[in-house]
Amino acid sequence: SSTANNITDNTGCKELTYIFTRGTSETGNMGAIIGPEVVSDLKSLSSNKITVQDDNTNMGTSGGSTMTSLVKQAISQNPNTNIVVSGYSQGAVIVHNTASQLSSGEIQAAVLFSDPLKAELANTLDSSKVKKFCATGNPVCKNGSDVMAHLFYSDDTQTAAQFLVSAVSFKILSRTQVYSLSYEGRVQGNIDNKKQLYLRLVLWYI
Structure with missing residues (x-):
């Protein structure tokens, strides 16, 4: 599926909460390049103890505010959940904006794919809890010229999921x-x- 709304539909409340923001013009609110594969890997690694919410807002302050609201809503629904976030391309910018609006401890880890800002995340998270993926030659997150490199991250999604799971409580494993x-x-x-x-x-x- 290209859409997931466990938080807004209040159908989650699992030990792990994953909030993802897709790239520009991708379908649904999960997209097709990153979202579905990471979710599939997270479900497997967490024995399906996962709440999934995706965000289809565009990059900018409003996008960050939307993801921030989703984080707050997830906490209100289940104060004991472990929240991890991720974004691809414009979604990575939204993760940056979100991190700057949250307090320490509200999210436990973040993964950014093809980050246009090429910058460190706000101090909400320790650097050891943040992982970035940027394909060689990608003109969006590196000074490359291979446009197709921006579209292929299937080899990295499992590594990303493993990183997110390892960053939170071992109890979900x-x-x-x-x-x-x-x-x-x-x-x-x-x-x-x-x-x-x-x-x-x-x-x-x-």
Whole structure:
């Protein structure tokens, strides 16, 4: 589907909330280039414990205000949810505007695809909670000349989803995924520490 409105329809209230803003002229409010693939990966990684809301406003202050309102609405519906946001092209600009309007702790992570501003996000988030993707040759986020590079990010969507999930509570992950995270080196420390952490996380999940 190219549309998702779990927040505005009040049909979510899951452990993870994902708010995405599409690129210019994409269909629906999810678009086709980034949104559906990231959502599919997030559903898989979170065992479908996810609320999805997309935003079809244009870039600018009004776009940031709309996403900000969606974040506030998600918090009011479920104060315990973990909110992560993402934007593609003009949507990345909206994420910038949103971050500047929020307080620390209201969103837990952000991913930007093809960011025209080529700038750091506002201090709402620590830099370790922000990830950017810009394809080689993309004239929008780099000084490239390959227009087609702006349209192909399918190889990055799973990495983006994994980053967003790893940035929030391990409790939304399945035991298998926690095991994977601890033993693939995403949790730092020696082997003994990883084993102990894995056991603690499994007990927490149960």
